[in-house]
Amino acid sequence: MRFPFLFISRRWNVKAVHRPQQSPCISSILALTRDQRFFVLRYTSTSLFKNDRNHYITTPIFYVNASPHLGHLYSAVIADCLHRYKLLQGFDSKFATGTDEHGLKIQQAAEAAGKDPLTFCTDVSERFKHLFSSCNIAYTDYIRTTEQRHHRAVEHFWSVLWNKGLIYKGSYEGWYSTQDESFLMPSQVDNAVDSSGKDIKVSLESGHKVEWMKEENYMFRLCAFRSQLLDWLRGNPRAVQPERFYQTVLQWLQEDLPDLSVSRQRSRLHWGIPVPGDSEQTIYVWLDALVNYLTVAGYPNKYDQWWSRAHHIVGKDILKFHAIYWPAFLLGAGLPLPQTIYVHSHWTVGGKKMSKSLGNVVDPLECSQIFTTDGMRYFLLRQGVPDSDCDYTDEKVIKLLNAELADSLGGLLNRCTAPALNPAQVYPSFCPQSFPSKQGGRTVVEDYHMLDAVKNLPATVEQHYERMHVYKALEAITACVRQTNKFVQRHTPWKLDRRDSKDQRWLDTIIHVSFECLRIYGTLLQPVVPEISNKLLSRLGVQPGERNWAALKFLLRYQGMDCPFEGRALGSDSGVLFSRVERQNVDKERKKTTKKVAKLK
Ligand code: MSP
DSSP, X not given: OOOEEEEEOTTSOEEEEEOOOOOSOGGGHHHHHHHHHHHHHHHHHHHHHOOTTEEEEEOOOEEOSSOOOHHHHHHHHHHHHHHHHHHHTTOEEEXXXXXXXXXXXXXXXXXXXXXXXXXXXHHHHHHHHHHHHHTTOOOSEEEETTSHHHHHHHHHXXXXXXXXXXXXXXXXXXXXXXXXXXXXXXXXXXXXXXXXXXXXXXXXXXXXXXXXXXXXXXXXXXXXXXXXHHHHHHHOTTSEESHHHHHHHHHHHHSOOOOEEOEEETTTOOSSOEETTEEEEEEOHHHHHHTHHHHHHTTTSSOHHHHTTEEEEEEGGGHHIIIIIHHHHHHHHTOOOOSEEEEEOOEEETTEEOOTTTTOOOOHHHHHHHHOHHHHHHHHHHHOBTTBOEEEOHHHHHHHIIIIIIIIIIHHHHHHHOTTTOTTOBOOOOOTTTSOSSSOTTXXXXXXXXXXXXXXXXXXXXXXXXXXXXXXHHHHHHHHHHHHHHHHHHHOGGGSOTTSHHHHHHXXXXXXXXXXXXXXXXXXXXXXXXXXHHHHHHHTTOOGGGOSGGGOOOOGGGGTSOOTTTTOBOOXXXXXXXXXXOHHHHHHHHHHHHHHHHHHO
């Protein structure tokens, strides 16, 4: 018989859920029963006392075996966008990124480069840092797993699991992929032939080569957590997003969930954190890496304030580590689980996975030099769909940026601020008689549709940002920009006669309404294109303190209230908002870098 008991979910509603089913792994029942109780109490207390204005977002920490590529920037840009969005909403937001520096893969890469591992890691880690600062990734903490604070956190975390009896000494025999740093079951492995014609085994999921290994190591009682993981997911249907990936995790939990090897023999893997109390073993790199999220939160000291508000951004290839292993480790350690795991799909090139061997890796730094930082951020977030893979081509970037940033948004700002239409260079007055609340005078029904759409836009965008559907938020903004362009086009303000006071008032009203639309677009776009938004808002004379979510009140004059911008001088003209990208220039730049790379070889 199963007994329902009270459980307070992160959404504050108290509901009855079924007590997690007892695990078939009898050996850890005692520890688990205590844990379950502890978990519920812990979870409940953090929900009740959580600091609601704190937000903590993370990217995966990046492997330093090779230079950053477009996919890495994508993970970072999504997290940066959500961080900036939370700041606009008045949250205290912590945003962590960094590098994953231990493990066999890094050890081998350092050996191949003929460098000592730490020097090797520092070099590549600096390249990630450089990319992020070039692309305005406004992280608040950059963690490297080789740091002392992280060692301390991992050792502590390990000891907690050990003391609870959740880690035992055993032996592992099975497949291992160094490229994925992952243990695989026979059903996850396939036959393949390598480039030299040799028969090999590969991971079905990643296609990376696997090797048979047999080692004494420490095992984590993963299988004992299956029912708790299922309860967590069923009780929190938004814990893994989008829905497609949530279903994938549920599916995995229906399959076999064997205990997990969490260490490697030090003779094979010396580049990592030794198991506390056993210098012959090194902690498994994924256990080490996942704890980075806690390290940044302050663990093992005071960490609750941030940890109870954690959201992870991860690519689909590392879902299992984040949605099964990580929550199981946390449950074992009696810690709250992350609030959300946002999953994104991958960027491909010519329909193929990016890889060094195929020579199709897209360099994000080069792209951001050619298309500008904001251009690249806009492209990735507008075109990237979390549910499915996207293919990268320069052609797509050029088309999108020219249409939406240069022509549509830039064109609108340019038109409405042009001295010919706005000789006084001010935020002009709104005349309620020219734009009455019910259709009349010179207004037409489409004008009211536009007002409605822009008025509702912040709520629409908020909903999409909250669910990591940034592309949908951008789609909604773009549709409104198009409507405002049509509004201006429809009323041809350049044909009005300034000497006629009625015409002058109507002209001012058209520009006032257009500026109000632009102000809303500029404010909402800040998380995606911070530089362009800053340029746009500065040109409109909107001060830094007037750019947050609370300032998104649209067209106050139409609602009979005062507008703080009316009559204010515009900011100076610092040139076009976004210059059109020309195909020939892109080709020229690409050729230059190809030559540079060839010379280096
Ligand atoms: N080090 C691990 C993560 C540990 S987190 C505790 C790792 N590193 S990674 O460098 O291989 O990948 C980091 C992120 O980049 C992952 O989210 C991954 O999905 C993402 N991408 C790698 N290639 C990608 C594409 N081609 N496209 C989009 N993102 C992809 O995994």
